[in-house]
Structure formats: structure tokens, C-alpha cells
Amino acid sequence: AQSVTQPDIHITVSEGASLELRCNYSYGATPYLFWYVQSPGQGLQLLLKYFSGDTLVQGIKGFEAEFKRSQSSFNLRKPSVHWSDAAEYFCAVKSDRDDKIIFGKGTRLHILP
Amino acid sequence: GAGVSQTPSNKVTEKGKYVELRCDPISGHTALYWYRQSLGQGPEFLIYFQGTGAADDSGLPNDRFFAVRPEGSVSTLKIQRTERGDSAVYLCASSLTRGQPQHFGDGTRLSIL
Numbered sequence: 001a002q003s004v005t006q007p008d009i010h011i012t013v014s015e016g017a018s019l020e021l022r023c024n025y026s027y028g029a030t031p032y033l034f035w036y037v038q039s040p041g042q043g044l045q046l047l048l049k050y051f052s053g054d055t056l057v058q059g060i061k062g063f064e065a066e067f068k069r070s071q072s073s074f075n076l077r078k079p080s081v082h083w084s085d086a087a088e089y090f091c092a093v094k095s096d097r098d099d100k101i102i103f104g105k106g107t108r109l110h111i112l113p
Numbered sequence: 114g115a116g117v118s119q120t121p122s123n124k125v126t127e128k129g130k131y132v133e134l135r136c137d138p139i140s141g142h143t144a145l146y147w148y149r150q151s152l153g154q155g156p157e158f159l160i161y162f163q164g165t166g167a168a169d170d171s172g173l174p175n176d177r178f179f180a181v182r183p184e185g186s187v188s189t190l191k192i193q194r195t196e197r198g199d200s201a202v203y204l205c206a207s208s209l210t211r212g213q214p215q216h217f218g219d220g221t222r223l224s225i226l
Contacts, residue, residue: 004155036217043117043204043217044156090155098169099144099211103155 002027004093012079012110015083021076021107023091031093033074034101035065039087047089050074061085086111117218119205119211127195134190134221137207139206146206146215147180156204162188163211195225215218 003026014020025031032051036044048059055067065076074091091104118137126132138145144163148156158172162182170180177195182188192199202222208216 041219043219044206046214046216049214060155062178069204090153096212099146099161099208100158100172101146101148101215102158105153105155 002031002095002102004091004092004102005105006089006091007105008107009105010108010110012112013081014112016080018080019081019085019109021074021089021109023074023076023104024072024105025074025091025093026072027093027095029095030069032096033065033067034092034094034112035059035063035074035076036090036092036103037061037087038090038106044090047076081109081111083111083113117205117207117216117219119203119218119221122219123222123224125226126195127180127226128195130195132192132195132223134192134203134223136190136205136207136218137219138186138188138205139216142207142216143185143207144208144211144213145182146205146208147188147190148204150202150204150220152201158202160173168211192223197225199223200225 005024034049035047050067088106088108090106092101094101120135146161150156160170165185170226177193180190202220204220206217208215
């Protein structure tokens with residue numbers, strides 16, 4: 001069965017510092033991978049996705065993620081965070097056989113001024 | 114253009130009551146999804162529609178939950194005999210067709226007293 005693990009429930013970084021949010025997935029074949037961001041009281045916004053091809057994918061708001069098959073990981077990175085990046089971030093996986101997205105439990109990002 | 118619209122944004126009701134949650138997808142999107150997000154968790158898949166038909170309802174927790182999409186556009190999630198454990202944010206998403214990125218609404222926060 002597919003699953004997603006986000007090992008960090010909370011992450012705190014200073015404004016301007018670099019960021020890496022960890023994500024590990026479990027899936028037998030090549031997965032479709034996503035990162036979503038959710039601000040309080042809002043729905044989910046897609047930051048980026050990986051379906052195939054280049055393993056380093058660029059997303060919106062200056063985010064990028066790298067698919068590493070050998071480590072079953074899809075970590076999210078940003079070189080310099082802004083206070084507006086404070087939110088909850090969800091890693092997610094989908095198979096090519098159905099349409100349900102399996103989400104991790106999320107990582108809440110806090111930004112120190 | 115308009116995104117996915119969900120109404121009401123908040124719903125408070127008593128245990129045992131019946132509730133209906135509405136989702137208006139992005140115009141032209143044929144695929145529609147319902148997810149449930151409990152406090153501190155990632156969204157969990159409930160049901161997926163392609164057109165008017167439910168293509169996958171494997172995530173519905175029990176027979177108190179039902180969803181319809183009679184004209185292939187607006188969808189209604191119906192919950193009978195509500196229980197306190199049904200309290201959650203119910204998210205709706207739509208995509209142009211199956212396999213395409215899912216766009217989420219802001220959700221309906223359901224509270225069962």
C-alpha cells in the first residue's frame with residue numbers, strides 16, 4: 001500500500017535561512033509525487049509535482065524538490081525563506097492506476113523574524 | 114478564473130442530525146474529489162467522481178456517508194446521523210480530467226456538538 005512519511009511535525013527556521021522539509025514514500029512502482037502548502041483556514045495549494053523525467057523539479061514561490069528513488073525520498077527545499085512561507089506543508093503520493101492522493105501528516109513551518 | 118467553491122465554509126450541528134456539504138468545481142473540470150482532514154492530520158481520500166458517476170468510493174468510512182454529482186458539475190456530500198467523530202474539514206478538489214493536477218477548495222469545517 002502507498003504511504004507517505006513526514007518525520008518532522010514542526011520545523012522552525014529564521015527568515016532568510018535555507019529550508020529542507022523531509023518526505024519519504026512507500027510505493028512499489030514509480031509514483032507521482034506532490035508537495036502542497038496550506039495556510040490557516042485555506043485549502044491546499046500545489047507547490048510542485050513530479051511525474052517523470054528530471055528528478056529536480058521547480059515549483060512556485062521559489063521552492064524545489066528532488067526525487068531520489070534509491071532513498072524513496074522527495075524532499076522540499078528553498079534557499080531563503082520569507083515570513084509568508086509560514087504554513088503547513090504536505091507531501092503526497094499518487095499511483096498511475098487510480099486517482100486518490102495519499103497525504104502525509106504534514107510539517108508545520110514556523111519562521112523566526 | 115474562479116476556483117473550487119465550497120459551501121458552507123463552516124457548519125455546526127448537533128449529533129444525530131443530517132448535513133449536506135456542497136462543492137462547485139472549476140468550470141470544465143470533469144473529475145471531482147472529496148477528502149476529509151481531521152485535526153493534525155493530512156487529508157484522507159473519500160470519493161472520486163468522473164462525470165456523474167462515482168469511480169472510486171473506497172474512502173467513504175461507512176454507509177452514513179454518501180455523495181452525488183447528478184449533472185456532472187456540482188457535488189454534494191451527505192452525512193446522515195452525524196457523530197462527534199465526523200467533525201473535520203471536508204475538502205473538495207477538481208481536475209480537468211483524471212490524472213491531471215487536483216485543485217482544492219478552502220473546505221467546509223464541520224463541527225458536531
